[in-house]
Each structure stands twice: as C-alpha cells, then as structure tokens.
Amino acid sequence: MRSRLATALFALLLACAGVNAETLRMAANLWPPFTDARLSGDGLASELVRTALKRAGHVVVYVEVPWARALRGLEMGEYDLLVSAWYSDERARFGQFSKPYLTNRIRFLKRKDTTVDFHTPADLRRYSIAVGRGYRYSPAFDADTSLHKVPVTDFPMAARMLAAGRVQLALEDELVARFYLNRELKGISDQLEFLPEPLSESGAHILVRLSHPRHQQLVEDFDRAIQAMREDGTYQAIFARHGLH
Template structure:
C-alpha cells in the first residue's frame, strides 16, 4: 500500500503536467501582408518574420495560423481582435494607445532610393530641404522625416509606385528598408535606380497585438521569452542568416 502511494506521488504530477501543456497550448492568428523578405506570401517559409514567430511559438507548445490580408485590413482586423498578431511593425507613438509591442527582433536600415544619375548622399536632415520624397501610406516613419517642414512628401500605396516615380524623375527619391528594396525592385527598374550609402535610421521591428485582445499580454510574453531563448542559444542568428539578414 505504501509503495503504491509512493509511486502515485510521482505519476500524478507527470499526468498533470502533460494535461496542462495540452490545455494551455493555443493557436494564434497572424496577419500576413506582403512585405518581402520579412513577410512573403510567395515563399514556402512565408518570410523571415513569419518563420521566426512560428519557431518561437512552436517551441513553447503553441501554433500559429496565417490570414492573408492587405496592410490596412490587417490593422483593422487587429483592432477588432479578428487576428491576434501583426508580425512586422514599426513603433508609432499613437499606436501605443491601441497596441502592445514586443521586444524588437530586427532592425530595418532605412535608405534613400534615388535615380542612378543623382549624386545625392544623405548626411543630415538639411539635405532634405526642397526634396520631393515618396512615402507609403500607413508606414510609421520617424518624426525626423515627416516633421521636416522643407521637404515635399508624396503619399503612395506601394513601394513599386514610388520606385516608378523615382525612375521617371517625378520625385527625387523614396525611403525604404534596404532588404525590402533589394527583394522587391523590379528587374526593369533595377538599372535605373541606386541607394544611398548612409542610412536615414535603423528602425526596430516588433510584433504587436491589440490591447482589446484578452490574450495580448500572453502573446507578448510568449514571444519575448522565446526570443530571449533564441538569442541565448545562438539559434536566432542561425534563423536570420538563412534569410540573408
């Protein structure tokens, strides 16, 4: 009898642990909008951001589902908690009222894309005086850009639209993450464009969830703890290196 009780002391906790892991395993919906190479619906691995999120959540016993949406719709669905996670977001002060941000997992190097014949190089904000700059709707640009009163901004819905305007000299340049530009520049424009050596800034990249989502704190906690473990093990560098980061 005593031996039976002794064994149960060890067996019962194991059963409970396994039961709890099943009970608390969750599936989270990630909005997938096209922003190669970070989010790329045309690739089997869905891009570096999706691959990283999947790795982090899977290692902790959870799973993710992908919902393909344009960026504006993804923002709307996040706010309504129809999706749980935006996978690649820049921090914007006004968004903090409605979103919670993870720790940064990458940094986007923002460069100027110009005509190949243009000798422009960026050194300071004064270099932007009287320049016509293409920006993308809903991007969370740093205040040092949009607050520049002597620059002229033209809003477009896509990078490709801005690249065409630069190539045809309708604007002086546009601003984009270096890897995003290299992954998306059309072949017919590649020989007409070049980039600045100096970056405007290095902008941190986060996942976010809506503060209206009751799982939001859990989502951020899972991601942050998983990201830390990947850094400590060296696996984060291995994952990013697979994507050329």
C-alpha cells in the same frame, strides 16, 4: 542519457499540450520580404514569429489583410497578435508590445550617376522624393510639408521612376528594397544605390491584444524564444534561408 530522456519528455509534454492548445491568429499586411503568403514561411518576419511561438508551445495561423484592417482587427479582438508593428502610444492602448526582434532601417536611394548632398533634413528640400502612399517613415519626415514628396503605390514604382529620372530620391526599408532589387527590379538594380545614412531606424515588435487573457505570458514566451533562437543560430539561419543577412 538522463539529459536525452528529459529532452524527450519535454518535447512530449509540448506535443500533448498542443493537441488542445488555442490557435493564435497572427495578422499582417502584404510587405515582402517580411510578410507575404507567397513566400516561404509566409515571409521572414512571419517565420521568425511562428518559430518562436511554436518553440514556446503555441499554435499559430497566419492571416494576411490590409494594414488598417489588421490594426482594427487586433483592437476588436478578431486577431490575437500582429506579426510586425512599430511602437506607438496609440497602439499601446489596445496591445502589448514584445521586445524588438527586427530592425527596420529606412534608407534613401538615388541614381548612381547623380550627386545628392544630404547632411541635414533641410537639404532634402532640394529634391523630389518618391514615397509610398500612406506609409510612415519617421515623425519629423512625415510631418514636414516643405518637402517635395511624390506619392507612389509601392517601391517597384518608386524605383522605376528613380531610374527614369522622374524623381531624385526614393525611400524604403533597406531589406524591402534589396528584396525587390534582387528580383523583379534586377534589370535596373545596377543603376541605383543607397545613401550612406538611414533616415530612421525602428524596432519591429509583435503586438498582442490586451484583451487576450494571457497577453503578458504570450509576450514573455515570445521574447524568451527569440533570445534562444539568437543564441543557438536558428535566428540567423532563417535570415539566410530568405537570402537576407
């Protein structure tokens, strides 16, 4: 009985605090299934972040803008946090990173009826590779000018070029690729497959602006809430709700 009463009182305190709580502006670019205003919960990453911050007593609003504007807006104080960001020293100048709460696994795809011999980065020089224009994959890959990279606007374009034999490889985050292959690219999904080894793996963090007076507290609150969500099954349930595992 005491436990139930304590839980109820805690919930009431959070609700009361929320009445006058600051509304945090969390920004992201369009990157389904992670961030997309058209999806349930504004996407997988957005729902994870919103749920964690709400548990910690914070009110958030989602804003979807191009990536360059999101970064600039955080630096200038227009937004309070970014939903998903990879670590870089440059970004750490104006934002505080949380612990990683997602893993972005960047993988190559090929046609099932072709053979690709990829063991070292040098092996990639034999192949044409569809890459997103302006995307970053890994420092070494991005800087390698000896590779035959074919810029495309998005992954659906890369996948269709791959299926048509216009390129020999395509590169994308695994969950992003699976999202499209299970939906608008379903007609060609059985023609494509992933190479076994990823090009890179990067942790996705929230990035809170250093100019926010409680940036340290926000990050600590988020990290604690995400850990609790992993332990009680909420984290896995959100993945399942988005059809991802």
